[in-house]
Amino acid sequence: MGVKVGVLALQGDVAEHIAAFREALADRSGSSVAAVRRAEDLAGLDALAIPGGESTTISRLIGKNGLYEPLSEFEGGVFATCAGMVLISDRVDDPRVRPLSRIPMHVARNAFGRQVDSREAMLEVAGLAEPFRAIFIRAPVATDVGPGVEVLARIPEGIVAVRSGRHMAFAFHPELGGDLRLHRMFLEGLGV
Ligand code: GLN
DSSP states (O other): OOOEEEEEOSSSSHHHHHHHHHHHTTTSTTOEEEEEOSGGGGTTOSEEEEOSSOHHHHHHHHHHTTOHHHHHHOOSEEEEETHHHHHHSSEESOTTOOOOOSSOEEEETTTTOSSOOEEEEEEOOTTOSSOEEEEEESOOEEEEEOTTOEEEEEETTEEEEEEETTEEEESSOTTSSSOOHHHHHHHHHHTO
């Protein structure tokens, strides 16, 4: 059966998420990947990606577009990267972000300090046989996670990959770099 994925398209690296999920679903007929801008676009989706970008801006646009309640209540799995990880949390160190509270965790924005804009690391991720080349761009980290949240990867700065039910969140960008193992892990977890 096909999988219907939406990508929240308010700001950020939307096109890269659409391309990565299209590639990950290329061999599953009946699948679709589409941009989500309005509450109606969420209907019938199995999953939603919340992209990297600027979490303060995306949060403001979520409010402006009337998407806060629909996103808080969305029943599919959420695949959140970087700014998305900030938004899907329930506690953020920046009052300008109103988190969607889908994963109980505290997230610190820009946790690598101002000097370090981006960095790559070969990361051990629980469930992957080989390390993942993780691309961090002005990345957040989770500093603690609530009950039921599985930590999939951590680095000295903090927790950088988690799973909670059908949701997954990453401080780095699995949609960049061409390695789709984390997309596949997420899609398998949807049980569609
Ligand atoms: N620093 C950004 C934020 O906190 C996230 C950066 C990114 O998504 N690449 O919103």
